Amino acid sequence: MTKLVTAVIKPFKVDDVKTALEKLGVHGLTVSEVQGFGRQKGHTEVYRGAEYKVDFVPKIKIEVVVSDEAADELVAAITAAAQTGKIGDGKVWVVPVESVIRVRTGERGDDAI
Amino acid sequence: MVKLDSGDTAWMLISAAIVLFMTPGLAFFYGGMVRAKNVLGMIMQNFFAIGIVTLVWSLLGFSLAFGSGNGFWGGFHFAALQHLNEGNTTIPYVVFVAFQMMFAIITPALITGAVADRMKFSAFAIFITLWSLFVYSPIAHWVWATNGWLFKRGAMDFAGGTVVHANAGIAAIVLALVLGKRVGWPSGDFRPHNVPFVLLGTGILWVGWFGFNAGSALAANTLAGFALLNTQIATGVAILGWLAVEKLRDGKATTLGAASGAVAGLVAITPACGFVSPMGSIAVGGIAGVVCALATSIKGKVGIDDSLDVGAVHLVGGVLGALLTGLFATVDTNSAGHDGVFYGGPWSVFGEQALAVGATLGYSAVVTLIIALAIKYTIGLRMTDEDQVTGMDEALHGETAYRYTSIGGGGGSLTSSVTPVKVPEEAQA
Numbered sequence: 001m002t003k004l005v006t007a008v009i010k011p012f013k014v015d016d017v018k019t020a021l022e023k024l025g026v027h028g029l030t031v032s033e034v035q036g037f038g039r040q041k042g043h044t045e046v047y048r049g050a051e052y053k054v055d056f057v058p059k060i061k062i063e064v065v066v067s068d069e070a071a072d073e074l075v076a077a078i079t080a081a082a083q084t085g086k087i088g089d090g091k092v093w094v095v096p097v098e099s100v101i102r103v104r105t106g107e108r109g110d111d112a113i
Numbered sequence: 114m115v116k117l118d119s120g121d122t123a124w125m126l127i128s129a130a131i132v133l134f135m136t137p138g139l140a141f142f143y144g145g146m147v148r149a150k151n152v153l154g155m156i157m158q159n160f161f162a163i164g165i166v167t168l169v170w171s172l173l174g175f176s177l178a179f180g181s182g183n184g185f186w187g188g189f190h191f192a193a194l195q196h197l198n199e200g201n202t203t204i205p206y207v208v209f210v211a212f213q214m215m216f217a218i219i220t221p222a223l224i225t226g227a228v229a230d231r232m233k234f235s236a237f238a239i240f241i242t243l244w245s246l247f248v249y250s251p252i253a254h255w256v257w258a259t260n261g262w263l264f265k266r267g268a269m270d271f272a273g274g275t276v277v278h279a280n281a282g283i284a285a286i287v288l289a290l291v292l293g294k295r296v297g298w299p300s301g302d303f304r305p306h307n308v309p310f311v312l313l314g315t316g317i318l319w320v321g322w323f324g325f326n327a328g329s330a331l332a333a334n335t336l337a338g339f340a341l342l343n344t345q346i347a348t349g350v351a352i353l354g355w356l357a358v359e360k361l362r363d364g365k366a367t368t369l370g371a372a373s374g375a376v377a378g379l380v381a382i383t384p385a386c387g388f389v390s391p392m393g394s395i396a397v398g399g400i401a402g403v404v405c406a407l408a409t410s411i412k413g414k415v416g417i418d419d420s421l422d423v424g425a426v427h428l429v430g431g432v433l434g435a436l437l438t439g440l441f442a443t444v445d446t447n448s449a450g451h452d453g454v455f456y457g458g459p460w461s462v463f464g465e466q467a468l469a470v471g472a473t474l475g476y477s478a479v480v481t482l483i484i485a486l487a488i489k490y491t492i493g494l495r496m497t498d499e500d501q502v503t504g505m506d507e508a509l510h511g512e513t514a515y516r517y518t519s520i521g522g523g524g525g526s527l528t529s530s531v532t533p534v535k536v537p538e539e540a541q542a
Contacts, residue, residue, distance in 0.1 A: 048425075049359075
């Protein structure tokens, strides 16, 4: 069985997380630029005296598909690497994955990771 | 007959070229301030202005502005650019025609900032044609033609504080009023989509403005030098003034504020640059930077969606510059001018400036209103709400400004399969 680990983190932490995952032997991951809000407040921009509240904060979403056994270690590594201790550090969650297929070879399951 | 001077002619050729460059500069100054979906629509209005005014000016506009006519209009003597050999000075008259053409182009283009994101292209095309002929040319005649009624009264407007900026500024406000607000204004997100474009445009405008102001000496001489130096000084100081207001009022000085302050300074020194001293230019620029920055709050209070603050920058800046010329002018800079009130001149000098401003604002507002209403009640001025939400680029021009992804491209074809679509009557309403 396999799991999908999704992490939403601060953008400047993405290189630290990538390095930590490479140390664990992770072969691949997917990164996207996303926006959202949580407890971290947005900011205010003023253009010629007109004030705009910018509620959504830029974040990076990292997605990694791993084997069941590797998931806990991976979550711990991401958490450690992305942590600053301040509001807005983000979230990590894990969901089960029904099947994984490598497009090049058609391999399935753990072989496809 | 005066002998042609190659130095004067060379300078005026260069001035004409760099004044033309101001309009693409304006397109980027404004284009950066609108939302990404409207950037081509904004730039298009400015490039279209270059096309249509070039034609209109050649056929009729120049004659209406600079023909001998009477005090109020120039008549048809120079129509289709006939008889141009009659007006040679130290520069060939054709060079003067070209130089003035670039002024005629940028003046109506200034209006586009107030009506951003919501005007139908057909309506804009008709508006700018009529406005150029019935508003710009007559006022240019009043103030700049040797038999214009304001020129003969002694009004000082070196490069167009009234003719260009106050004129376009009030017209912009009137058109914005008739057109109505953008869908979602003011509660939506109307932040500029590309502030670097705004600063790039400002840089182009600034350089072009040396041709605009110093070129208005119509010669390569000391007066042109004063105009260039005064332009630089006022513009630099106006940046400081605008940024000081932002720092004190909003907490942060912004790059958009620096660009806006520069343009406010350029506007205000335009009528004054060939009449005031360099120290007077510090006052003109400083006052303009502060007052125009404060004036940006007016539109919200009166509920007029002057989208890119043409009123605060060009109307307020142009009026301010024209009036301050009546205070700070000195014959030490220009013996053909008058001493302003602060240099021992009588208040009547200031009064003539106020009269020129009042006449320009009154005439421009009324004729602009007539043109705008005529278009509104015939073909209509406003894009539909749906088209505004889609954005001008796609809805009006069928284009996309920024393609940063290869996703979503359909199949291409080297020939257009599009046939003109007959729009149903009810959809046009």
